[in-house]
Amino acid sequence: xxxxxxxxxxxxxxxxxxxxxxxxxxxxxxxxxxxxxxxxxxxxxxxxxxxxxxxxxxxxxxxxxxxxxxxxxxxxxxxxxxxxxxxxxxxxxxxxxxxxxxxxxxxxxxxxxxxxxxxxxxxxxxxxxxxxxxxxxxxxxxxxxxxxxxxxxxxxxxxxxxxxxxxxxxxxxxxxxxxxxxxxxxxxxxxxxxxxxxxxxxxxxxxxxxxxxxxxxxxxxxxxxxxxxxxxxxxxxxxxxxxxxxxxxxxxxxxxxxxxxxxxxxxxxxxxxxxxxxxxxxxxxxxxxxxxxxxxxxxxxxxxxxxxxxxxxxxxxxxxxxxxxxxxxxxxxxxxxxxxxxxxxxxxxxxxxxxxxxxxxxxxxxxxxxxxxxxxxxxxxxxxxxxxxxxxxxxxxxxxxxxxxxxxxxxxxxxxxxxxxxxxxxxxxxxxxxxxxxxxxxxxxxxxxxxxxxxxxxxxxxxxxxxxxxxxxxxxxxxxxxxxxxxxxxxxxxxxxxxxxxxxxxxxxxxxxxxxxxxxxxxxxxxxxxxxxxxxxxxxxxxxxxxxxxxxxxxxxxxxxxxxxxxxxxxxxxxxxxxxxxxxxxxxxxxxxxxxx
Amino acid sequence: xxxxxxxxxxxxxxxxxxxxxxxxxxxxxxxxxxxxxxxxxxxxxxxxxxxxxxxxxxxxxxxxxxxxxxxxxxxxxxxxxxxxxxxxxxxxxxxxxxxxxxxxxxxxxxxxxxxxxxxxxxxxxxxxxxxxxxxxxxxxxxxxxxxxxxxxxxxxxxxxxxxxxxxxxxxxxxxxxxxxxxxxxxxxxxxxxxxxxxxxxxxxxxxxxxxxxxxxxxxxxxxxxxxxxxxxxxxxxxxxxxxxxxxxxxxxxxxxxxxxxxxxxxxxxxxxxxxxxxxxxxxxxxxxxxxxxxxxxxxxxxxxxxxxxxxxxxxxxxxxxxxxxxxxxxxxxxxxxxxxxxxxxxxxxxxx
Numbered sequence: 001x002x003x004x005x006x007x008x009x010x011x012x013x014x015x016x017x018x019x020x021x022x023x024x025x026x027x028x029x030x031x032x033x034x035x036x037x038x039x040x041x042x043x044x045x046x047x048x049x050x051x052x053x054x055x056x057x058x059x060x061x062x063x064x065x066x067x068x069x070x071x072x073x074x075x076x077x078x079x080x081x082x083x084x085x086x087x088x089x090x091x092x093x094x095x096x097x098x099x100x101x102x103x104x105x106x107x108x109x110x111x112x113x114x115x116x117x118x119x120x121x122x123x124x125x126x127x128x129x130x131x132x133x134x135x136x137x138x139x140x141x142x143x144x145x146x147x148x149x150x151x152x153x154x155x156x157x158x159x160x161x162x163x164x165x166x167x168x169x170x171x172x173x174x175x176x177x178x179x180x181x182x183x184x185x186x187x188x189x190x191x192x193x194x195x196x197x198x199x200x201x202x203x204x205x206x207x208x209x210x211x212x213x214x215x216x217x218x219x220x221x222x223x224x225x226x227x228x229x230x231x232x233x234x235x236x237x238x239x240x241x242x243x244x245x246x247x248x249x250x251x252x253x254x255x256x257x258x259x260x261x262x263x264x265x266x267x268x269x270x271x272x273x274x275x276x277x278x279x280x281x282x283x284x285x286x287x288x289x290x291x292x293x294x295x296x297x298x299x300x301x302x303x304x305x306x307x308x309x310x311x312x313x314x315x316x317x318x319x320x321x322x323x324x325x326x327x328x329x330x331x332x333x334x335x336x337x338x339x340x341x342x343x344x345x346x347x348x349x350x351x352x353x354x355x356x357x358x359x360x361x362x363x364x365x366x367x368x369x370x371x372x373x374x375x376x377x378x379x380x381x382x383x384x385x386x387x388x389x390x391x392x393x394x395x396x397x398x399x400x401x402x403x404x405x406x407x408x409x410x411x412x413x414x415x416x417x418x419x420x421x422x423x424x425x426x427x428x429x430x431x432x433x434x435x436x437x438x439x440x441x442x443x444x445x446x447x448x449x450x451x452x453x454x455x456x457x458x459x460x461x462x463x464x465x466x467x468x469x470x471x472x473x474x475x476x477x478x479x480x481x482x483x484x485x486x487x488x489x490x491x492x493x494x495x496x497x498x499x500x501x502x503x504x505x506x507x508x509x510x511x512x513x514x515x516x517x518x519x520x521x522x523x524x525x526x527x528x529x530x531x532x533x534x535x536x537x538x539x540x541x542x543x544x545x546x547x548x549x550x551x552x553x554x555x556x557x558x559x560x561x562x563x564x565x566x567x568x569x570x571x572x573x574x575x576x577x578x579x580x581x582x583x584x585x586x587x588x589x590x591x592x593x594x595x596x597x
Numbered sequence: 598x599x600x601x602x603x604x605x606x607x608x609x610x611x612x613x614x615x616x617x618x619x620x621x622x623x624x625x626x627x628x629x630x631x632x633x634x635x636x637x638x639x640x641x642x643x644x645x646x647x648x649x650x651x652x653x654x655x656x657x658x659x660x661x662x663x664x665x666x667x668x669x670x671x672x673x674x675x676x677x678x679x680x681x682x683x684x685x686x687x688x689x690x691x692x693x694x695x696x697x698x699x700x701x702x703x704x705x706x707x708x709x710x711x712x713x714x715x716x717x718x719x720x721x722x723x724x725x726x727x728x729x730x731x732x733x734x735x736x737x738x739x740x741x742x743x744x745x746x747x748x749x750x751x752x753x754x755x756x757x758x759x760x761x762x763x764x765x766x767x768x769x770x771x772x773x774x775x776x777x778x779x780x781x782x783x784x785x786x787x788x789x790x791x792x793x794x795x796x797x798x799x800x801x802x803x804x805x806x807x808x809x810x811x812x813x814x815x816x817x818x819x820x821x822x823x824x825x826x827x828x829x830x831x832x833x834x835x836x837x838x839x840x841x842x843x844x845x846x847x848x849x850x851x852x853x854x855x856x857x858x859x860x861x862x863x864x865x866x867x868x869x870x871x872x873x874x875x876x877x878x879x880x881x882x883x884x885x886x887x888x889x890x891x892x893x894x895x896x897x898x899x900x901x902x903x904x905x906x907x908x909x910x911x912x913x914x915x916x917x918x919x920x921x922x923x924x925x926x927x928x929x930x931x932x933x934x935x936x937x938x939x940x941x942x943x944x945x946x947x948x949x
Contacts (some may be wrong), residue, residue, distance in 0.1 A: 453770065458642070460645055463690065464685075490681075
């Protein structure tokens with residue numbers, strides 16, 4: 001193995017790649033060569049570090065110096081300062097917004113300090129395309145332990161004892177699920193990894209697959225051994241080409257080393273995996289639809305029971321877990337259930353990865369211990385609301401989840417607490433909203449999504465979401481009556497009670513939770529014909545502030561309906577009767593004198 | 598067989614393990630509404646009309662057609678919550694369904710109409726977008742009006758699972774979902790064999806038998822059980838008769854053909870009243886067919902067959918029998934050829 005004096009880790013996650021990390025990496029190669037350092041310093045492309053907001057990210061070891069927003073132009077200076085002169089390049093360090101201090105090491109940044117990176121322990125640290133680096137970080141040790149020292153029953157007991165619950169959203173105890181599949185009669189059994197992550201804005205599973213694919217493979221190998229399966233599938237979104245590429249590389253490398261295939265590690269255990277690419281349907285993340293899709297059928301859910309543990313893929317006992325669940329397994333086996341039990345709460349053990357997005361200062365991928373108060377995620381890790389505006393709501397769990405208001409900020413983030421508040425843990429989407437967000441508009445957004453992604457099989461989901469969406473449209477235009485709010489609630493409840501699959505049963509959650517916590521905002525739309533957040537266009541009027549208007553006539557010239565009148569060099573006026581709210585005047589005004597109110 | 602005891606609407610019932618709540622309810626005569634259920638087909642659990650309340654299940658209202666029975670289970674099929682849910686589902690269906698019952702072929706046998714009547718759904722309180730389609734009437738026997746379709750999927754399943762043709766399936770998603778043919782080309786340009794199984798199972802007026810259109814509603818016709826005359830399978834069917842005219846065909850389940858028919862049995866009845874139908878034997882004289890009596894005709898045939906046999910031997914004659922005759926007639930036919938004519942030259946169209 002080659003010895004080098006320094007490693008430069010360049011983030012190759014999708015976020016950093018789109019902000020230019022590939023060019024940064026090439027520039028680094030060129031500069032190192034130019035300076036004659038290419039034999040002494042090694043560049044490693046890693047998976048996602050999570051702090052996508054600050055990308056492209058570059059970390060230099062052995063010091064562990066964290067440079068952010070690194071551009072190609074910065075490279076010569078970075079190489080000269082850090083690698084030739086041994087000085088930290090201050091201007092590329094992260095600046096703590098509160099104290100304005102520059103922080104050299106990433107573990108000291110508030111964004112990382114509150115996190116517990118167990119699942120993401122290798123993401124951003126190793127080269128995901130090299131199995132050696134995974135093995136160097138104790139990779140496949142858990143598999144060896146399982147095959148060498150544990151019976152399948154031991155493995156299931158250990159997972160049960162750890163308290164691990166499904167990270168796809170519903171939180172079913174993983175050990176129990178494995179036990180069902182293990183006990184189900186049948187020679188042929190399958191294990192499946194659900195990598196059809198589809199919630200808008202969520203990228204937890206993608207980051208794991210891109211940053212540490214082997215930990216998923218190892219988890220699946222252990223699960224397969226536990227339930228007695230010799231064949232598995234990873235069902236991944238086709239929209240994740242990088243994840244699929246790295247999975248394929250990981251699979252080939254594991255096969256080459258005898259960690260996948262026949263007689264793994266010289267034992268009788270045989271197992272291999274197929275990668276199945278989805279075709280873009282959100283509903284295929286629902287396990288029965290996912291299996292139908294693998295079988296080549298249209299991705300439509302079917303009724304459960306029978307559960308996949310008894311009758312799954314091609315009618316055989318099948319165990320399905322999502323990426324993050326599988327990614328937890330090797331850690332638990334390697335360190336023991338007791339070690340795992342120290343993280344989280346009594347009923348929700350371990351950590352959860354969230355994609356923190358929206359109107360929060362630090363966006364990115366975060367992994368926190370279960371039970372952490374929502375406030376800490378938003379205000380300490382996320383560093384509060386962007387532009388220091390007022391917090392309004394946090395949407396958790398994607399289109400199946402719910403919106404929580406300020407009153408729920410101190411809610412513990414665990415399965416039970418979130419459920420009692422009408423939301424769900426979900427797969428890890430966390431969207432923060434500020435005072436300028438309209439909750440009717442938010443509910444509309446999520447229904448647009450579920451309306452388009454409903455498979456169309458069952459009546460409540462197919463027809464009901466459409467009608468909910470139409471009612472919300474009316475409200476956003478000031479139409480409807482207060483009785484309609486009750487009707488909307490009844491409809492939402494019926495859909496929740498009667499829909500066939502998880503997609504339909506949870507699709508009303510954004511409506512039900514916004515009605516529960518922000519009913520006054522709905523009422524303002526209907527009763528006062530007013531959108532308090534100033535979002536719903538139909539309820540706003542364009543207005544020219546006379547004190548700011550210079551009478552340049554620019555607005556009057558672009559107005560397509562002749563709604564603006566006024567003399568040159570005198571304040572103009574908009575006739576709300578004629579105005580069609582196209583917004584052309586606002587764009588044309590150079591003095592910011594046109595406002596929406 | 599292991600038996601399971603459960604209580605439905607206060608009535609005890611014992612059914613085999615693996616049964617569904619719907620089956621258990623049917624056993625004791627408790628009616629649960631269904632639109633997408635058919636006992637011989639796979640489960641769709643799509644319409645959600647059969648939802649019931651199960652004590653202890655706080656999560657949702659499970660569908661009776663798919664819910665397996667469990668020992669000690671207590672089921673309520675007619676609570677206010679259940680009725681409210683079913684009403685809402687009917688309202689959702691009706692919001693996307695033309696209310697043209699006055700002229701609809703399905704009037705009187707439409708299950709959606711029946712349930713709306715039972716649940717007091719006069720019209721939908723939901724207004725908004727409606728799905729719009731043009732009627733597919735390219736097939737000579739089956740007309741598809743997708744605006745009336747409630748997407749129960751019975752047609753898709755019967756075409757695939759019973760007929761083995763799979764001419765139709767779902768396309769598009771969500772609100773835009775529809776049942777369609779390959780590349781949306783219409784039934785006439787699909788592998789459809791016009792068996793009409795789908796028409797029979799359609800619970801609404803989305804699929805209609807074109808030859809029956811406008812000729813009589815379900816409640817106007819007398820259903821006369823009979824045996825299909827087309828082939829030796831002898832399918833049982835009922836002829837829909839109105840004013841001494843056959844206007845359609847209805848399935849008769851619980852027979853060896855389980856009610857299913859082919860295109861001939863279901864749609865091939867118009868010959869019965871055809872003015873071109875032969876009513877007497879015809880003999881060709883001087884190049885023209887002339888009406889004759891049975892004695893004249895049979896004498897002529899016997900005479901000509903005897904002549905051929907005498908002059909050229911029995912093997913100069915061959916007999917080809919029809920699948921439209923009965924087994925007994927076919928037996929007599931071959932017996933006649935072997936024993937009377939004296940040849941083995943006998944065959945049957947069904948073997949070709």
